[in-house]
Amino acid sequence: MNFLSENLKFLRQSHQMTQQELAEKIGLKKSHIGAYEEGRATPKISAIQQIAVLFRLTLDQLIGVDLRNNYTGNVTAKETLKILSIMVNTQNEELITIVPVKASAGYLNGFADPEYLGKLAAFNMPVPELSPGKTYRVFQITGDSMLPVQPGSYVFCEFVESVADLKEGHPYVLITKDEGLVYKRVYARGARQFLLKSDNTVYDPYVVDGENVIEIWKADGVLSFNLPQPSHLEISRLSDLLTEMKEEIRQLREG
Incomplete structure (x- = not known):
């Protein structure tokens, strides 16, 4: 109906x-x-x-649902996250919104505001890894807590409608009231808490309350413009060690 x-x-x-x-x-x-x-x-x-x-x-x-018989002012289920605004093109196809670092602070206040989202860049990417009918968003991250994912990388994320859909230990972007945008591996701790872990072991895990989490986005891929550089010093050192080993072997044979 x-x-x-x-x-x-x-x-x-x-x-x-x-x-x-x-x-x-x-x-x-x-x-x-x-x-x-x-x-x-x-x-x-x-x-x-x-x-x-x-x-x-x-x-x-x-x-x-016929709300005339069920409405209480807010009938959103406790385990369901908020519905968010989306951007569409002239063909009514959903677009992927990009949230760069400079816009991440404003996103916390404007995540549900169509006018705010309309000011952000949005695009369509027809690749098989992004399933039709799902809502995606791209968040640019900062810091080195999730190395080898580099600071400044763009994380392609899929909107999580229900906490029940979380995959234990998978990386997610969380929009939180206290910290704003956070990119971590997420582990459920009961019905109302999450344990967040960094891939960089320098950072300690910590727990956040579910009430502090506004949105959850499942990370599906990463786009980075920080290309890895060759370790010239390590390669040079390895070459020196091989030369030294050859010389020691030669001396042993002659002795």
């Missing part, structure tokens, strides 16, 4: 909004809201996403 039109009208009235006020909040015209509530038109997926974010609902709840 599709309850989108009924839910939209019910949610708007429950929050004492006019059609004009709702339209302004999600960047549409008042006539669009009227058409959606009356079932004369269907909003684009980007608009549905914005509505879900505004009322703190999942897409399934907004579309498939």
Whole structure:
């Protein structure tokens, strides 16, 4: 069943909004809201996403649940992360948004704001490793805690809708209230805590509370412009050692 039109009208009235006020909040015209509530038109997926974010609902709840009998102000399941805004092209195809280092601080406040995301670069990458129908985002990381992944690398990530989908020990980008963007290997510690580990053993593991985590993104790949350099000194030293060994063998044979 599709309850989108009924839910939209019910949610708007429950929050004492006019059609004009709702339209302004999600960047549409008042006539669009009227058409959606009356079932004369269907909003684009980007608009549905914005509505879900505004009322703190999942897409399934907004579309498939009759909220007139179930709404309590926030029916988002505790183990489900927040629905986030996305960018689409003119063909209504979802784009991959890039969050560079200089924008990571603002992302914490603007992650659910379509206007903020619209200012970030977004692109489409038709490669088989990125599955259609999933939401991806690229985060640029800093620091050396996840070496050999170099500082400044871009991590291609897939949005995690539920904590139950976490893979133990896999690297993830977490958006947290206290630290902002964090790239670590994640281990579940009960239902409400995560143990975060760095690949660089210089850094100690630490625990964060689930309530402190806003978004979780599963790392799928890395793009880096820091090309590895040959270890000239090590190669030279190895050559010297081989020369010394040959000389010692020669002397032993002559002796």
